[in-house]
Amino acid sequence: MNEKPIKAKARASSTGRVTLDDIARRVGVSSITVSRAFRRPDKVADEVRERIQRVADEMGYVSNRAASSLASARSMNIVVLVPSLRNMVFVETLDGVEKVLRPKGYQMLLGVTNYSPEEEEALVRAYLAFDPDGILLTGMNYRESTRRLIEQVRVPVVHMMELSDREGVYSVGFSQEAAAEAMTEHLLAQGRRRIAFIGSQLDSRTLARNRGYRDTLMRAGLYEPRRELMVPDSSSVALGGILLERLLQQAPDTDAIFFCNDDLAQGGLFECLRKGISVPGQLAIGGFNDLPSSACTVPALTSVATPRFDIGMRSADMLLSLIDGRPVARQHIDLGVALKPRQST
Amino acid sequence: MNEKPIKAKARASSTGRVTLDDIARRVGVSSITVSRAFRRPDKVADEVRERIQRVADEMGYVSNRAASSLASARSMNIVVLVPSLRNMVFVETLDGVEKVLRPKGYQMLLGVTNYSPEEEEALVRAYLAFDPDGILLTGMNYRESTRRLIEQVRVPVVHMMELSDREGVYSVGFSQEAAAEAMTEHLLAQGRRRIAFIGSQLDSRTLARNRGYRDTLMRAGLYEPRRELMVPDSSSVALGGILLERLLQQAPDTDAIFFCNDDLAQGGLFECLRKGISVPGQLAIGGFNDLPSSACTVPALTSVATPRFDIGMRSADMLLSLIDGRPVARQHIDLGVALKPRQST
DNA sequence: TTGTAAGCGTTATCAT
DNA sequence: ATGATAACGCTTACAA
Numbered sequence: 001m002n003e004k005p006i007k008a009k010a011r012a013s014s015t016g017r018v019t020l021d022d023i024a025r026r027v028g029v030s031s032i033t034v035s036r037a038f039r040r041p042d043k044v045a046d047e048v049r050e051r052i053q054r055v056a057d058e059m060g061y062v063s064n065r066a067a068s069s070l071a072s073a074r075s076m077n078i079v080v081l082v083p084s085l086r087n088m089v090f091v092e093t094l095d096g097v098e099k100v101l102r103p104k105g106y107q108m109l110l111g112v113t114n115y116s117p118e119e120e121e122a123l124v125r126a127y128l129a130f131d132p133d134g135i136l137l138t139g140m141n142y143r144e145s146t147r148r149l150i151e152q153v154r155v156p157v158v159h160m161m162e163l164s165d166r167e168g169v170y171s172v173g174f175s176q177e178a179a180a181e182a183m184t185e186h187l188l189a190q191g192r193r194r195i196a197f198i199g200s201q202l203d204s205r206t207l208a209r210n211r212g213y214r215d216t217l218m219r220a221g222l223y224e225p226r227r228e229l230m231v232p233d234s235s236s237v238a239l240g241g242i243l244l245e246r247l248l249q250q251a252p253d254t255d256a257i258f259f260c261n262d263d264l265a266q267g268g269l270f271e272c273l274r275k276g277i278s279v280p281g282q283l284a285i286g287g288f289n290d291l292p293s294s295a296c297t298v299p300a301l302t303s304v305a306t307p308r309f310d311i312g313m314r315s316a317d318m319l320l321s322l323i324d325g326r327p328v329a330r331q332h333i334d335l336g337v338a339l340k341p342r343q344s345t
Numbered sequence: 346m347n348e349k350p351i352k353a354k355a356r357a358s359s360t361g362r363v364t365l366d367d368i369a370r371r372v373g374v375s376s377i378t379v380s381r382a383f384r385r386p387d388k389v390a391d392e393v394r395e396r397i398q399r400v401a402d403e404m405g406y407v408s409n410r411a412a413s414s415l416a417s418a419r420s421m422n423i424v425v426l427v428p429s430l431r432n433m434v435f436v437e438t439l440d441g442v443e444k445v446l447r448p449k450g451y452q453m454l455l456g457v458t459n460y461s462p463e464e465e466e467a468l469v470r471a472y473l474a475f476d477p478d479g480i481l482l483t484g485m486n487y488r489e490s491t492r493r494l495i496e497q498v499r500v501p502v503v504h505m506m507e508l509s510d511r512e513g514v515y516s517v518g519f520s521q522e523a524a525a526e527a528m529t530e531h532l533l534a535q536g537r538r539r540i541a542f543i544g545s546q547l548d549s550r551t552l553a554r555n556r557g558y559r560d561t562l563m564r565a566g567l568y569e570p571r572r573e574l575m576v577p578d579s580s581s582v583a584l585g586g587i588l589l590e591r592l593l594q595q596a597p598d599t600d601a602i603f604f605c606n607d608d609l610a611q612g613g614l615f616e617c618l619r620k621g622i623s624v625p626g627q628l629a630i631g632g633f634n635d636l637p638s639s640a641c642t643v644p645a646l647t648s649v650a651t652p653r654f655d656i657g658m659r660s661a662d663m664l665l666s667l668i669d670g671r672p673v674a675r676q677h678i679d680l681g682v683a684l685k686p687r688q689s690t
Numbered sequence: 691t692t693g694t695a696a697g698c699g700t701t702a703t704c705a706t
Numbered sequence: 707a708t709g710a711t712a713a714c715g716c717t718t719a720c721a722a
Contacts, residue, residue, distance in 0.1 A: 015715090019716085020715070021715080021716095030694080031715085031716080032717075033692060033693075035715095035717065036692085039717090043691075048691085063474045064476060064716070065716095066475075066714085067411075067415055067698090067715035067716040067717085068715080069411040069698090070409075070415055070697090070700090070717090071715075073698075075411065086433065086437075088431065091431060091436070107454070108455075109452070129409060129410045130410055130411075131411060149405075236637055237641045238641050240641075263638075266638070266641075267638075267641055270642060292581055293581070293583070296582045296585075296586055296611075296612055297615060298618040362699085364698095365700070375708070375709050375710080376709095377700090377702095377708075378707085380699095381708085389707070390708090408700085409700070411698085411699080412701085412714090413700055415699080415701090415713090415715065416699075416701035416714055417701055
């Protein structure tokens with residue numbers, strides 16, 4: 001048969017794992033010296049340190065973080081919660097986070113909330129068992145009970161993406177409203193007067209973008225409720241096509257559509273191609289986030305470039321400052337956005 | 346100033362954290378009873394258990410996994426390594442993995458290798474410190490030294506995506522060659538005779554697909570080296586367009602292109618639109634993976650649907666079996682693929 | 691520069 | 707059903 005069941009952990013007494021003590025005995029020093037040899041090489045005589053290093057390699061030593069966390073009261077774990085991994089925006093944010101965390105020896109504990117404050121709280125609760133040194137949350141739309149939970153254990157938190165102005169709250173992101181205004185203004189500047197907004201997911205960022213859109217059109221005296229289409233479904237290219245069709249039914253004279261993200265916008269673009277609607281001739285289309293592929297579509301998609309990679313890095317930086325008790329210059333960092341006008345408008 | 350530096354961990358003696366002992370004292374039992382009340386509720390008198398539960402809630406108890414791992418020699422950590430998060434394929438695989446792991450109380454430690462065996466080894470090394478109960482690797486293209494590293498600590502491993510036939514190795518995936526053959530056969534069946542292959546990243550899966558393509562064409566007596574374009578760059582929609590252009594320069598009479606993944610294929614499609622090349626009239630285009638958006642492009646993209654979500658689930662299932670010493674029916678599980686013929690061919 | 695002692699919070703083991 | 711005790715592997719604090 002083919003069953004050789006690998007017994008995960010076994011071996012008689014002890015765990016069988018090579019420990020600092022094992023090395024210490026072999027080298028003829030105490031275990032604390034071995035520990036120091038790894039953590040503060042300068043505090044150990046060169047000759048001893050080299051011997052320790054060699055023996056450790058020979059024996060295949062791997063440190064045990066559980067023991068280390070327990071003894072030092074520093075887990076070196078950072079909890080990072082994002083709404084989804086299916087949206088490249090968050091993936092790129094994580095990328096930035098990790099670029100900062102890993103070199104400093106921190107481990108990222110990743111959680112996906114599926115845009116649900118309930119799941120977010122459940123994840124926070126579960127991850128608190130890892131004794132995290134800090135927490136990175138996406139957005140500010142968390143439950144009061146989640147906040148209390150975190151407050152209880154006194155762990156620093158930084159919010160990514162959205163900005164706050166509350167004292168004692170830390171955030172790195174950009175103004176979703178302002179970004180949406182920029183896109184709406186752009187469409188107005190292109191001479192569009194019957195501008196629609198299509199949004200899905202309806203998380204706090206989408207709602208903020210919708211506000212930016214609405215405020216701008218109201219100021220221009222061009223706001224019409226029937227040009228707004230908001231659905232709770234999760235975003236996808238396919239959904240973009242469906243929503244475009246639905247919108248054109250309820251407001252056929254629309255001359256521009258601002259999609260709340262590029263996935264939807266691309267779907268809208270494809271649907272136009274399919275329907276023979278000329279873009280931007282008959283209809284201008286704008287997206288949000290400026291996904292890499294958005295520059296490649298035909299026509300290329302106008303979008304708003306958001307600095308998610310930087311948001312990840314700066315959030316992590318700020319969090320580390322808080323953890324170390326270093327002063328942070330500003331509690332709220334606005335990284336801004338950049339409009340990317342292309343052929344679709 | 347605005348600096349209230351949050352001291353991460355503080356409070357006088359002890360760590361300040363609520364422990365099993367704290368609860369035990371309050372309830373008037375021993376700490377082991379409290380521990381049991383959580384882990385094996387049936388082993389504790391109802392009345393006592395309820396009291397413990399209540400007090401724990403009141404005090405805001407959160408268990409400490411470091412201590413638990415240390416004492417129980419079971420970390421409940423599973424290391425999962427994927428090449429990239431920018432490729433939806435792996436994200437969906439992770440989704441499947443997590444769907445299985447989380448309900449069982451396991452924590453996924455995610456690592457991104459960037460398609461590099463070196464980075465993979467570094468990650469394995471780093472994650473071994475977490476004393477993982479199991480490891481999930483993407484592909485089988487790992488270094489010999491990585492294998493030894495893992496063997497040393499005797500942790501079960503399951504490989505995702507690619508299949509092996511080696512004894513003592515566990516894998517869940519599908520035959521990349523067979524899948525590529527299916528696409529190539531399809532193009533042949535559509536009457537194409539000058540079929541090109543465009544690949545990037547050049548990881549072992551891309552190479553396997555290329556073999557499937559090549560073997561099929563050789564068998565048909567239609568293989569021509571100049572119709573192969575392989576570059577090490579990472580895949581993207583933008584790259585697809587560039588490579589299509591390059592290929593058509595070196596082999597202008599090509600009548601079909603098999604892209605090694607959908608990202609590239611979509612880029613190719615867009616480029617055709619831009620150049621006015623009719624698809625599938627002049628040129629048929631096939632992709633791989635069947636990304637959700639591939640059904641929406643114009644024309645819709647023919648692709649090969651791969652069962653990555655299931656691969657994630659089944660891999661995790663198999664790993665848990667190995668961890669628990671349960672017999673696994675088969676060491677290698679082939680989940681197969683499905684050709685999705687659409688308008689682009 | 692090196693070592694001793696104690697403890698981090700939990701669980702396995704063996705008793706009661 | 708509950709408890710006493712001893713680890714688990716490491717680090718802090720203090721001493722030498």
